[in-house]
Amino acid sequence: MRLIIAEKPSLARAIAEALPGSPRRGTDALVVGDTTVTWCLGHLLEQAPPDAYDPAFKAWRLDHLPILPGRWKLMPRPKARGQLASIRRLLKDAGEVVHAGDPDREGQLLVQEVIDYLGWKGPVSRLLVNDLNPSAIQRALSRLEDNARYGPLYRAAESRARADWLYGINLTRAWTLTGRQAGHDGVLSVGRVQTPVLGLVVRRDAEIRDFQPRPFFVLWADLVVASGQLRAWWVPGEERRLDDQGRLLERQPAAELAERLAGETGRLTGLESRDRQQAAPLPYSLSALQVDASRRFGYSAKMVLDVCQRLYERHKLITYPRSDCRYLPEEHLAAAAGTLRDACRDDSTLRGWFQGADFSLRSKAWNDRKIGAHHALSPTGKTADTARLDKTETEVFRLIARNVLAQFYPPLKTREVKAEFTIIGERFRARGQTLLVAGWKPLFTTRDEAPPLPSLSEGEDCRVSEVGVEDRETRPPDAFTDASLIKAMMNIARYVEDPRVRRTLREHDGLGTEATRAGIIETLVERCYLVRKGKTLRSTRLGSALISSLPEAASRPERTAFWEQRLAAIAEHDDDPVPFLGDLVQDLRQLLGAADVDRLRRALCEARGEDAPAARSARRSGRKAGTTRSRATGRRRRSPG
Numbered sequence: 001m002r003l004i005i006a007e008k009p010s011l012a013r014a015i016a017e018a019l020p021g022s023p024r025r026g027t028d029a030l031v032v033g034d035t036t037v038t039w040c041l042g043h044l045l046e047q048a049p050p051d052a053y054d055p056a057f058k059a060w061r062l063d064h065l066p067i068l069p070g071r072w073k074l075m076p077r078p079k080a081r082g083q084l085a086s087i088r089r090l091l092k093d094a095g096e097v098v099h100a101g102d103p104d105r106e107g108q109l110l111v112q113e114v115i116d117y118l119g120w121k122g123p124v125s126r127l128l129v130n131d132l133n134p135s136a137i138q139r140a141l142s143r144l145e146d147n148a149r150y151g152p153l154y155r156a157a158e159s160r161a162r163a164d165w166l167y168g169i170n171l172t173r174a175w176t177l178t179g180r181q182a183g184h185d186g187v188l189s190v191g192r193v194q195t196p197v198l199g200l201v202v203r204r205d206a207e208i209r210d211f212q213p214r215p216f217f218v219l220w221a222d223l224v225v226a227s228g229q230l231r232a233w234w235v236p237g238e239e240r241r242l243d244d245q246g247r248l249l250e251r252q253p254a255a256e257l258a259e260r261l262a263g264e265t266g267r268l269t270g271l272e273s274r275d276r277q278q279a280a281p282l283p284y285s286l287s288a289l290q291v292d293a294s295r296r297f298g299y300s301a302k303m304v305l306d307v308c309q310r311l312y313e314r315h316k317l318i319t320y321p322r323s324d325c326r327y328l329p330e331e332h333l334a335a336a337a338g339t340l341r342d343a344c345r346d347d348s349t350l351r352g353w354f355q356g357a358d359f360s361l362r363s364k365a366w367n368d369r370k371i372g373a374h375h376a377l378s379p380t381g382k383t384a385d386t387a388r389l390d391k392t393e394t395e396v397f398r399l400i401a402r403n404v405l406a407q408f409y410p411p412l413k414t415r416e417v418k419a420e421f422t423i424i425g426e427r428f429r430a431r432g433q434t435l436l437v438a439g440w441k442p443l444f445t446t447r448d449e450a451p452p453l454p455s456l457s458e459g460e461d462c463r464v465s466e467v468g469v470e471d472r473e474t475r476p477p478d479a480f481t482d483a484s485l486i487k488a489m490m491n492i493a494r495y496v497e498d499p500r501v502r503r504t505l506r507e508h509d510g511l512g513t514e515a516t517r518a519g520i521i522e523t524l525v526e527r528c529y530l531v532r533k534g535k536t537l538r539s540t541r542l543g544s545a546l547i548s549s550l551p552e553a554a555s556r557p558e559r560t561a562f563w564e565q566r567l568a569a570i571a572e573h574d575d576d577p578v579p580f581l582g583d584l585v586q587d588l589r590q591l592l593g594a595a596d597v598d599r600l601r602r603a604l605c606e607a608r609g610e611d612a613p614a615a616r617s618a619r620r621s622g623r624k625a626g627t628t629r630s631r632a633t634g635r636r637r638r639s640p641g
Contacts, residue, residue, distance in 0.1 A: 003094040004037045004127065005087065005111050007101045010313045011129065012039035015100060018137035028086035038090055040101075044080040045113050047165045048073035062177050065592055066170045068585060072162060074117055088118050099147050100127040103373045104322055105571060106515055108150050109157035126150055128373070130320040131380045132312065153373070156571035163563065163584050167192035170588055174595045175549065182601035188546055189527055192560055193512050194520050195547075198529050199555030200488055200495060201480050202539045202547040205609060211476035216247035219254040221261055221428055222466040223421060225268070228454030229465065232421055232428035247474075254469045257426060261467045266423030271458040274416050280406035280440035282326040282365050283376035286514040287490050289399060294483030296445070297395055298535055301482045301518035307396045308377070315389065316382050317343070318400055320374050322515040327370035328378060328404070333362065335381075336408070343379035343401055346386055347394075350401050353443055357408035365407045378404045402443050409440035417453050421462055479536040482521065489517050492557045501558050511560055528612035538610045545607035549600040554591050 006012035016023040016030035016037045023030045029038040050057035050067045052075060057064055076084050091097070097120055101107035115124060124147035129140050171190035179188045219234040234257065236242060241249045248254060284292070286308065290301040299307075308321035332339075337359040344350035365376070377400050384397060413436040421428045432453035435441075478484065488495060489511040496502045512520050521537070524530040529543030539547075547555045563584065569575040 001093050002035045002096050002098065003090050004035060004098040004100050005114065006037060006039040007107055007110055008042065009039045011100060011102075011132070012037045014132040014134075014316075015127075015129070015137055015141075018134040018141065028083060029090060036090060036094075037100075038087055039083075040087075040110060040114060041080055041083055043110055044077060044084050044087075045074040045117055046077050047161060048075045050169060060173050060177055062174065062595075065174055066166070066585070066588055067173075068166070074113060084114070084118075087114060091118055091120050094120075094122070096123045096125065098125045098127050098144065099150075100129065102322065103128045103130060103320060104515060105153055105157040105160070105513070108153045109161065112147070112150075112154050113158070124148075130374055132316045133380050133382055136380065152574040153571045155574075155577050156567045159570055159577040159580055160567055162581060163567075164192055166581075166584060166588055171554070171591060174592050175546070175600070178549075178595045178597055178600050179604075181597045182604060184600075184604055188549075190546070190550070190554070192563065193516070194523055195550065195555055196557045196560045197485070197489060197511055197520055198524055198539065198543055199547050200557065201485065201524075201530060201537055202544050202555075202609070204477060204480055205539045205544070208476045208479060209608060213473040213475070214243070214249070215251075216243065216249055216472055216474065217251045217254045218248070218470045218472060219258055220468055220470070221423070221464050223266075223428075223430075223462040224465050225454060225456060225462050226460055227456070230419075230430050230432070230453050232419070232430040235427040235429055237427075251469065251471065258467045258469050260424060261464045263464060264424050265461055265463045266421050266428075268419060268456060268458055268460050268462060269422045270418075270420035271456055272418040275436070276414050276416060278412045278414075278439075279363060280409055280411070281403060281444070283328060283378055283403045283407070284400055285324050285326050285376060286322055287324070287486050287517060288326060289377060289396070290486050290518065291483045291490075292399060293396055294481060294486070294535075296399075297392075299392065299396075299482075300521070301486050302522045303392065304396060305518045307392050311393055311397055311400075315384070315393070317380060317384055317397055319378050319380060321377055323374040323377060324514045325371055325374060326365070326376045327367045328365050328375050328407075329371060330366045330368050332375075332378075333366045336404075339379060339381035340401070340405060342381045342383050344405075345383045347384055347398070350384075350398060350405070353402060353405050356442075357405055358410070359408050361408050361410065363407040365404075376404075406440040406443050409443065410437055412439040412441045413437035414449075417456070419453060419456055423462070423464065479533075479538060481535050481537060485521060485537055486517055489520075492561050496556075496558050496561070498558065510564065511557055531610045531612060533610065540612040541607040541609040542612060544609040545600075545603040548603035548607065549596075551591055551594040554594075559587070 004012075004015055006015055012030060016032050019032040019035055019037075021032045023032050023037075026036070029036050031037075052073055053067070053069050057067055097115060099108075099111045099115065101109075101111035125144040126147040126149065127140055127144055129137055131137070168189070168191050172187065175188040175190050176186075179186070220231055221234070222229060222231050234254070236246075236248045236253065240253055243249055286305065289308070290304045293299045293304045294301065305321070308318065311318045312321050340354055340357070344354040379397075379401050384394075386394060389397065415434040415436055417432050417434070419430045421430070430453060431450055433450045434452040480488070492510045493502050511517075521530070524543070525532065525537075528540055529546065530537050531540050553559055563580075566575070566580045570577050570580065
């Protein structure tokens with residue numbers, strides 16, 4: 001008997017329906033011919049708690065730290081024991097096993113740890129499903145691979161889980177117990193990834209709170225030229241009092257010049273014209289989709305992830321959503337016209353976009369070399385039944401389909417013109433943009449570009465028709481939103497201060513993964529470290545106090561980004577996980593040594609930030625520290641689906 005173990009029931013049903021024959025429901029499994037398909041319910045196993053290694057660790061004590069398992073243990077989750085027993089029974093009759101976890105690091109861990117825990121020693125194949133429609137699953141079943149090929153991915157996921165346990169258990173206990181001595185009766189949760197993300201928000205809020213606006217002044221002049229009129233802006237010389245961005249800090253020079261300019265004439269002394277060509281935005285990764293959906297519709301990152309899961313599992317309209325890739329397989333190009341035609345058939349907006357597509361074009365999105373375990377989000381070709389989709393599902397599906405359709409539109413072509421005028425010895429600049437070929441742009445709602453300038457010839461005369469001085473102020477940085485925080489987590493090098501460290505971080509290095517970023521934000525909100533105010537995410541006083549009480553290295557992104565690099569090297573290059581965990585333990589000992597009662601007491605007293613929601617905060621603070629094992633581990637849970 002061939003036993004296929006899927007990550008969740010919805011995937012198991014889709015696999016069974018794609019097999020030749022009629023599925024027959026068995027006990028916790030589906031049987032089709034000589035193949036049995038069973039399933040996990042998300043994680044069936046979890047890292048054992050500290051008291052599984054030593055009963056004394058059930059009590060939270062500073063002198064126990066750090067808790068370092070010698071031989072790591074897993075234990076069944078209480079509600080998963082029945083399904084685990086069913087898989088154990090099925091394995092006894094199996095001749096081969098097929099691992100059908102999701103095609104990512106966590107999916108590899110979730111099923112393989114069950115196979116290993118139950119002691120299976122026979123052959124294991126790997127089934128990679130990116131599309132739940134029967135034809136796509138049948139193709140995947142015809143391309144089974146040796147599961148051993150994915151051993152490095154499993155070891156990276158296992159190392160991530162152990163690292164999160166070490167950080168979560170030890171630092172949460174240390175800061176909670178130190179907080180108790182400092183007068184805080186509640187759990188202070190510290191995590192390898194969540195805490196640097198919280199640090200980003202706390203520091204941004206401090207910048208906003210401490211920001212002192214500075215006045216600056218701009219002078220504009222409306223100029224009449226041979227073929228029309230335009231507005232140009234004065235460029236003050238270096239002899240003026242300017243800030244580091246060249247902004248004028250005194251009003252008087254602008255006001256005096258404005259009085260002299262009325263009715264004056266000048267000349268166009270510099271003209272630069274440049275044609276630009278811009279390819280369509282690539283198809284979406286999950287994080288890129290979360291950023292756009294948040295900006296366009298105000299959706300939270302978690303909401304977008306949940307919608308994508310429904311579009312993938314329930315409606316089967318899109319490919320696997322938890323992808324960090326923005327490229328598509330080259331073999332999909334030939335069928336793209338038919339796939340998109342069927343996907344767009346019943347949606348008037350998508351149908352209009354499809355009719356404008358030119359399928360003889362090929363964009364850079366089709367590139368096998370850029371694809372890892374999974375490709376960009378794309379329509380499966382199943383026709384969307386708009387009557388069955390809610391508003392959010394329709395809007396997110398349109399975004400996904402639009403970005404793939406855009407690959408079959410010409411590039412956007414524009415002409416940028418920069419002009420410099422000299423009037424009574426002073427320089428004035430104007431810029432404009434002319435649309436040459438709209439290309440893919442009509443599919444997207446984009447910000448307004450600079451309007452076109454009238455036709456200009458270098459050396460031509462101009463006359464000042466109107467002039468004005470505007471009083472402006474510098475503005476603080478914007479508060480984080482779901483979109484900007486996800487983007488910050490994706491591109492963490494921008495928030496690294498040390499230029500040497502910044503250079504070592506690759507463009508795609510970040511905090512968290514596609515599958516975890518939304519959950520990290522929601523965890524910080526749930527734990528009352530962040531609060532939503534409108535579309536923004538703001539730190540609470542408790543969140544601010546926690547960051548102030550920690551060593552700076554624990555709350556900054558550099559260290560965690562480096563750990564993520566090490567995990568990527570394990571997954572992609574089969575690096576040894578032992579040095580990774582050894583270095584992490586050494587790092588952990590230093591952090592534990594920095595727990596300080598006086599510093600934490602001051603941080604709690606002096607913290608500034610938003611009030612946490614009263615009811616939730618009361619529930620959190622009322623919990624006893626010793627009862628928080630599952631929350632302190634930082635382990636991500638997958639919904640059983």
